[in-house]
Amino acid sequence: MTLRPPRPGLFAGRRPWKVGGLLALCIFLLLAGPLTTLGEGGSGGLAAQDPLAEIAERYDEALQIYEEILEARDRALHQHDILMDRQEDARRSGDDDRSRDAMRRVYEQGVQVMLLDQQLRSAAAQLQAAGRSYLDFLERREDQLLDAIEAAILPPTRARLDRELSEVRQRYREVERESGAPTVGGLRPLPDVVVDRRDGPSELRGKAGLLENRAAEYESVIVGLQREITSRERRLQQERGRADLMAGISRFDDDALTGGGLTRPGSEEGGSNELDPTAPLNLSELPLPDQVVLLREYLGLAEEMRDEALALAETFRARADGSIR
Amino acid sequence: MTEPLSRRPPRGRLAVALALLLLVLTPVMAPTLGALEGQVTWRDFVVTGGLSSEGYQGNLPAVGTPVRDSTEFASAIVGEFGLRGDLAARFGESGRGNLSFDGGLRQFSARGFELRDYAPRELSGTVELGYTQLLTETTALGARMRLRGRDVSDRPPMPLFLQPGYRAVSGALLGEYTDGGERRWDVELHGEWSQFLAPAFAPQIRLLDREGTGVELGVRPNWDMGGEIRIHLGGDLARFPQQETFLDEDPFRRDRTLNGGVSWTWSGPVLAQVVGEGRINRSNSRRPEYDSGTLRGLVSASLPGDVAMTGYLALTAKRYRFPTEFARLIPGEEANSASQAYLSFNRPLASNLDGTVRLGWTRAETEIGGQYFQRFGASFLLNYRPGF
Numbered sequence: 001m002t003l004r005p006p007r008p009g010l011f012a013g014r015r016p017w018k019v020g021g022l023l024a025l026c027i028f029l030l031l032a033g034p035l036t037t038l039g040e041g042g043s044g045g046l047a048a049q050d051p052l053a054e055i056a057e058r059y060d061e062a063l064q065i066y067e068e069i070l071e072a073r074d075r076a077l078h079q080h081d082i083l084m085d086r087q088e089d090a091r092r093s094g095d096d097d098r099s100r101d102a103m104r105r106v107y108e109q110g111v112q113v114m115l116l117d118q119q120l121r122s123a124a125a126q127l128q129a130a131g132r133s134y135l136d137f138l139e140r141r142e143d144q145l146l147d148a149i150e151a152a153i154l155p156p157t158r159a160r161l162d163r164e165l166s167e168v169r170q171r172y173r174e175v176e177r178e179s180g181a182p183t184v185g186g187l188r189p190l191p192d193v194v195v196d197r198r199d200g201p202s203e204l205r206g207k208a209g210l211l212e213n214r215a216a217e218y219e220s221v222i223v224g225l226q227r228e229i230t231s232r233e234r235r236l237q238q239e240r241g242r243a244d245l246m247a248g249i250s251r252f253d254d255d256a257l258t259g260g261g262l263t264r265p266g267s268e269e270g271g272s273n274e275l276d277p278t279a280p281l282n283l284s285e286l287p288l289p290d291q292v293v294l295l296r297e298y299l300g301l302a303e304e305m306r307d308e309a310l311a312l313a314e315t316f317r318a319r320a321d322g323s324i325r
Numbered sequence: 326m327t328e329p330l331s332r333r334p335p336r337g338r339l340a341v342a343l344a345l346l347l348l349v350l351t352p353v354m355a356p357t358l359g360a361l362e363g364q365v366t367w368r369d370f371v372v373t374g375g376l377s378s379e380g381y382q383g384n385l386p387a388v389g390t391p392v393r394d395s396t397e398f399a400s401a402i403v404g405e406f407g408l409r410g411d412l413a414a415r416f417g418e419s420g421r422g423n424l425s426f427d428g429g430l431r432q433f434s435a436r437g438f439e440l441r442d443y444a445p446r447e448l449s450g451t452v453e454l455g456y457t458q459l460l461t462e463t464t465a466l467g468a469r470m471r472l473r474g475r476d477v478s479d480r481p482p483m484p485l486f487l488q489p490g491y492r493a494v495s496g497a498l499l500g501e502y503t504d505g506g507e508r509r510w511d512v513e514l515h516g517e518w519s520q521f522l523a524p525a526f527a528p529q530i531r532l533l534d535r536e537g538t539g540v541e542l543g544v545r546p547n548w549d550m551g552g553e554i555r556i557h558l559g560g561d562l563a564r565f566p567q568q569e570t571f572l573d574e575d576p577f578r579r580d581r582t583l584n585g586g587v588s589w590t591w592s593g594p595v596l597a598q599v600v601g602e603g604r605i606n607r608s609n610s611r612r613p614e615y616d617s618g619t620l621r622g623l624v625s626a627s628l629p630g631d632v633a634m635t636g637y638l639a640l641t642a643k644r645y646r647f648p649t650e651f652a653r654l655i656p657g658e659e660a661n662s663a664s665q666a667y668l669s670f671n672r673p674l675a676s677n678l679d680g681t682v683r684l685g686w687t688r689a690e691t692e693i694g695g696q697y698f699q700r701f702g703a704s705f706l707l708n709y710r711p712g713f
Contacts, residue, residue, distance in 0.1 A: 238625035
């Protein structure tokens, strides 16, 4: 019987250091695998940081713009409150000229608030969009980190990934809070009055009176606004009538009979001289249709505030009278 | 049927003009194109349709009309449709672009002539593109390009005058400067090329082809007198390549025109504008030399019942330096001493819809100097503004 020589093993005939090296390489690959996978979440390695940085930068920019406009809007709103108080004083003084002047300042400031509100809405929309992109990215990053932690073997690697995961989650909460439901505007809030259990009828009537005073303030603003809107609508109609007439005459060259042959654009009525392209923010500098839209928007808000104040006042009075509990 | 044309304008020039505009505007606008998104707004968009009844008086000979026909009085029912819009765009913090267009169709059904009735149809269209850049707090520069075209079919004889068809391209460079005293200065360099579409039986209309350049300087002095005043002074050079002078050393007509005027605009309960302008026209050709003056007034006011009234009046006086016995050219060119009056009443009929009643009168010089035709009419028009 002949014994067959033993089959050479896998490492038979190889030097031990080579075997060790191979094992080390395998272990390295095992450890490195999760990191590589983590990197593949972006476009690999260092390049993966670029989209994150870009998205974060876009978000920070949108947040900064939003906060600046919000601050400006709040300042304008505060000024509006002051002017409302002055207007109320002027109304009570019985000085019609002073009252009219104060009223004009109130609605001009109110429109300024509206304009800033418009900008704020646009900035809020951009902030939300940038926030959504950022949150999506952070979610993907979180998933990748969780996968990486699961695959990681060495404790230091796990610890590092855990830290990063914690940072990502913290950032996620911040972005969610900042961009979730940004303030988008509004007018002066109603007085902060609530029904207290200790309030007796006189306190409740006092609070109702406070609300009714505020409603009266808004009522006088509303009357002024309606007058302004009517005046601007008339003006708009005049301007449109004029524009339609001149367009009708020049469309078929009926005006060419009055001199100079073919009409030269912009040389006569209608003007070519509106050269200032700076963005106007004052009401009177806006095109008339925009002025009317803004004033109507302001009117709507003022009416809403007045109605709300009156409804609340009614509730307070009803409680004071004991008709509701 | 469109009149046969002895010559169409070379389209190459239009293409060249457009290309030049793009060449000028693109480098200026390119850096800020990225900021355009969301900045384009409609300033106005109006669809107009309506009917008119018109009468024309004056039995006068004509040069540029297709047939020899005559009448003391003609009348027409006219239907018209028009569309105009104005788009504005902001380019960054200091640039502003503007695109406006206006087009229309007017169909006449004219009666009262001896030989036959006429059914002229006018088609017209204008596109204007402009760009303005604020350079400093006090200085702005701008450019403007305008294309205009017009076609007329079945053009009737006098006294129903309709301007002949043409193609025109014009452009301008504009500048504005506000000095420390708050005076606003503006300057405009402009050029124009126009070519008339001449039917085979009236090639003389081609004589009106014109190429011109000019400059206008204006100032708003900010006088404390209510309203705004603008004083302007300008000069134009026009060349008529189809009009010969019969002088070997200077074969084609060239005109030099000096014009100046004052306009006053006031916005209060009533919108008012008055423009007075004078022109001195001198030529290397003896016939067209003239002095003329025009006074225009435009007033808009509100009336009870949500009605707005607009009145427009233009009065022109003109004196030729050398009287001639032979026919001049057609109205709208040299015979431009018309007086016009329009009165319109408009009121809202529904949301975005205005109704307008318009009355008009024109008294204009014919090809024979010192003789006039009159046109008067009443229109009912609907103007729809979709409001976007």
